[in-house]
Amino acid sequence: DVDxxxxxxxxxxxxxxxxxxxxQSxxxxxxxxxxxxxxxxxxMDQFPSKGPVCFVQKPFRMQTLIQTVKDCVNASA
Incomplete structure (x- = not known):
């Protein structure tokens, strides 16, 4: 399974x-x-209203990516 x-x-x-x-399909x-x-x-404006809730700006530091992933996993559905 992919989370x-x-x-x-x-x-x-x-x-x-x-x-x-x-x-999504x-x-x-x-x-x-x-x-x-x-x-x-x-x-993010390019996505439909029920689009992704998480974003990371490139270039990014590994710690920023890790925190973004944690935030996204913990975000309410």
């Missing part, structure tokens, strides 16, 4: 928004941390 996915916004073949939609309970070089508001 959490770290999702980059810019990927070849399918962007982060399309990947998120596909992921097969595993809606999976938590998603969006990772992007864009500003948080710019990146």
């Amino acid at each position: 959490l996915v770290i999702l980059d916004m810019t990927m070849p073949d399918m962007d982060g928004v399309a990947t998120f939609a596909q992921l 097969v595993a809606p309970e999976v938590r998603v941390v969006v990772s992007s070089g864009y500003q948080q508001s710019e990146a």
